[in-house]
Amino acid sequence: MSEQKKQPNYFEFYELPIQFNPDLNTVKTKFYAFSKKFHPDFYANESEEKQQEVLELATLNNKAYQTLSNPKKRLKYVLELKGIVETDEGYQLPQTFLMEMMDINEALMDLEFEPDVEKMIQVKAGISSIENQLSSELNNLVVKYDETSDESLFPAIKDIHYREKYIARLKERLNP
Known part of the structure; x- marks a missing residue:
């Protein structure tokens, strides 16, 4: 039995309430701040573990921004996050x-x-x-x-x- 990996909460990551229309200026501000904070060049002299952690945070930041700044992706994401829509679900239209x-x-x-x-x-x-x-x-x-x-x-x-x-x-x- 395979355990499904829990989806990251991009709203939590950006300290925003879960909404279909979050404040996009805040999303952009958080993205740029985290892009600076988690830039791999600043961690070149750190341990392999720390570099990997920063790389994962930078990736999370990029995915969060791509999802939350795109209305269609954000809609699907909120519905998935709330457990309303499942990936590849066979939904019966009326x-x-x-x-x-x-x-x-x-x-x-x-x-x-x-x-x-x-x-x-x-x-x-x-x-x-x-x-x-x-x-x-x-x-x-x-x-x-x-x-x-x-x-x-x-x-x-x-x-x-x-x-x-x-x-x-x-x-x-x-x-x-």
Whole structure:
């Protein structure tokens, strides 16, 4: 039985509350401060153990910054940190959403066999409209969570996260 490695808490590392929209100036300030503090050149004369420890802290700092400064990565990270989303989880999207996506997938298949500029523009506009609606709903939910820490919002946030992933895959098909 393999023991799963505990994910580092980047918010704790940067002394921030767990939020979907942390103060990005603080994130940047902490990143630069730790980049200086944990720069390997300052530890060249230290023991091998100390050099390794500093290298691990520098790596943690880089990963924390990359994750917390990117809205999509940060959303997924917060959901994973809270145990709401698991890596490679098989999430079941709602049937109504899948039916809507089936229409778009059929239109995309038709376009592969019979390219049609007008139809392509319509499909792209439809996908864009769904994407904007999801983004707006998600933004409202994460702002509400950041203000209230109401964890009952997590299922809705998780659902939109997976819908957005689905839409991103559709967009990849549009722009190969």
